Amino acid sequence: QTLAAGGLPPAIAKYVAEYNAVNDYDMARQTIYTALKIMVFLGLFLGVLMIFVVAPWLANSYLHKPLALVPLQIVGLITPFSVILGAFRGAFQGVYKMEYILYTRAIEQLFMILFATAFVLIGLSTVGALWGTVIGYSLAAFSSVYIFKVYMPKYIPKASPDFVFTTKQQLRLAGTLVKFSIPVIITAIAEMLIYNICTIVMGKFLTLDAVGFFAAADPIARLPLMISISVATTILPASSEAFKVKDIPTLQRYVNESYKYSLLFVVPMCVGLALFAVPTLRVLYFAKPEYVAGASALAILAIGMTFYSIFSISTSIVQGIGNPRIPMYILIFGSVTTGLLCWLLVPSMGIAGGALGTTIGCLLMMIPVVYFVFKLTKAKFQLLPVIKITLASLIMGIFALFIPKTALWLFPGIIACMIVYFFALILVKFFTKEDIASLRQLSSKFGPVSTIANKILNFVERIEFRNK
Incomplete structure (x- = not known):
């Protein structure tokens, strides 16, 4: 899972941010699609490797615990969904839409906990908990695809009519991404x-x-x-x-x-x-x-x-x-x-x-x-x-x-x-005027909580700067 999803998402975030900084939206989008192809291949290949090679070796040869075989094989099923999630989270990160990452993580964790708990309660034990994890990742992966299709065009517009990207160019871009991601x-x-x-x-x-x-x-x-x-x-x-x-x-x-x-x-x-x-x-x-x-x-x-x-x-x-x-x-x-x-x-x-x-x-x-x-x-x-x-x-x-x-x-x-x-x-005089301004701007994004936060910040401001 780490091999498949650990390296390319930071590369996606880096290059998407850089292309967006110079308004090259076509290359930003192409970066996501090219990376996704690499990651899906890696996810499927390494998932199969985990199920049929790594899990049996770990369970039987290293740990000498045959009962660990099935749980380790189920972990291999997580990988294809994990890489899809990683690719789109890298895209969300590149355009600073961290709330989209939060939404996918919320879906992943919520359904993972719900299904894992349900499966354990009906007697499936560790295997049930891991199947719950698989379901959590799969639903989060589908949610990431939906968010990308519906909401991301606001930040990475659709391809220009005259944008052409040849196979040779795509291979060169893939090489750049892989070189950074290795x-x-x-x-x-x-x-x-x-x-x-x-x-x-x-x-x-x-x-x-x-x-x-x-x-x-x-x-x-x-x-x-x-x-x-x-x-x-x-x-x-x-x-x-x-x-x-x-x-x-x-x-x-x-x-x-x-x-x-x-x-x-x-x-x-x-x-x-x-x-x-x-x-x-x-x-x-x-x-x-x-x-x-x-x-x-x-x-x-x-x-x-x-x-x-x-x-x-x-x-x-x-x-x-x-x-x-x-x-x-x-x-x-x-x-x-x-x-x-x-x-x-x-x-x-x-x-x-x-x-x-x-x-x-x-x-x-x-x-x-x-x-x-x-x-x-x-x-x-x-x-x-x-x-x-x-x-x-x-x-x-x-x-x-x-x-x-x-x-x-x-x-x-x-x-x-x-x-x-x-x-x-407050006693050690940590807060500066810049800190209070930054925190006030941040708190404004939290709806009703911002009123309480502002009162606290006003209190800090009065104490910290009463003699200035």
């Missing part, structure tokens, strides 16, 4: 290893129950990545467009603002998850109280996700300005390092060792890619906002230490921490 695909595979290498290593050393506890904690720890992935999705075409038209000041502003606003939300979320790991697992897995054993892994992984959030945003910037090989090399290094650390730490520390190995690996990846971002864009690193966000998160964390770590106190504790963090930001 390092991105390798990056995606390495990223997949970062996500899963702990589980693979644990399968060698630990019981299935222990692996299950880690697998239960891992997706919760990655919740803050929703923020960074959203920023990364937007920053790739934006940085491509600014770089294409040589608007370096705008590119530098994008760099600094993407780090600043993602850290503003990601850091307190990661700190909160680390401190409330036990009650979070108790609430989410109330029917399986033994899953609290994954709390140590959740607390450590949550900190690692701060580093990985910065890494994912940096990767999109570097790819957007035409340097996809840099994150590829860094991710290969990171995946190998993470694998080695997990191999060393898991036997002695269990799932906490796997989480620690992943966290250290994320830190070692973050440092070089951030260096390259500032080197290539010549943007100046703004240390002061980072210090202020860290201080505000520290104040919130100290306050959270005094909250009882029980299921009953989880939601009141989260609300209290949000309030403390908000006032801590």
Whole structure:
């Protein structure tokens, strides 16, 4: 699935954004169609490979668990739908219509959860859950085709009557897309290893129950990545467009603002998850109280996700300005390092060792890619906002230490921490007039919520700038 859908969507987003920047809509549309042909071929080929070759080898030779065969084969059925989704999401990303990506993700997740839950409840167990996943992806794929056909002509008009694109030109365009996407695909595979290498290593050393506890904690720890992935999705075409038209000041502003606003939300979320790991697992897995054993892994992984959030945003910037090989090399290094650390730490520390190995690996990846971002864009690193966000998160964390770590106190504790963090930001004078203006513009898109948001921003403005 990663091979089929991991590399070309960023390439689609990059070139669609660049062609749109110079009003070459015919080439923007042709980029989507050419990439879609490549991806459908890859999706079908690799799906068949997964079902008939990879799944039997994994189940019987590596894991020595024949029961895993059918679930792994069902995963292969997801791939053709996944690549269609990837192609059109790349197109939506290229014209900054992130809400279209959101719609397809909502359909994917909603129907995946509904059908997976229904199939599990009628007794189909893991196989039922995976069939629910297949249905979720397939419906999302159909929705992406519908959105593209009905709504995208507003942003990428239909082909000009005199537009002719020969087979030779199409092959040349395919070569350009593949050339850009190969390092991105390798990056995606390495990223997949970062996500899963702990589980693979644990399968060698630990019981299935222990692996299950880690697998239960891992997706919760990655919740803050929703923020960074959203920023990364937007920053790739934006940085491509600014770089294409040589608007370096705008590119530098994008760099600094993407780090600043993602850290503003990601850091307190990661700190909160680390401190409330036990009650979070108790609430989410109330029917399986033994899953609290994954709390140590959740607390450590949550900190690692701060580093990985910065890494994912940096990767999109570097790819957007035409340097996809840099994150590829860094991710290969990171995946190998993470694998080695997990191999060393898991036997002695269990799932906490796997989480620690992943966290250290994320830190070692973050440092070089951030260096390259500032080197290539010549943007100046703004240390002061980072210090202020860290201080505000520290104040919130100290306050959270005094909250009882029980299921009953989880939601009141989260609300209290949000309030403390908000006032801590005011205390350290984080907000500038530009921040308030940007946040007010953003809040205007949320309907009735914008009224409340404006009142809060007015309150901040009165406190922050009362003496100015």
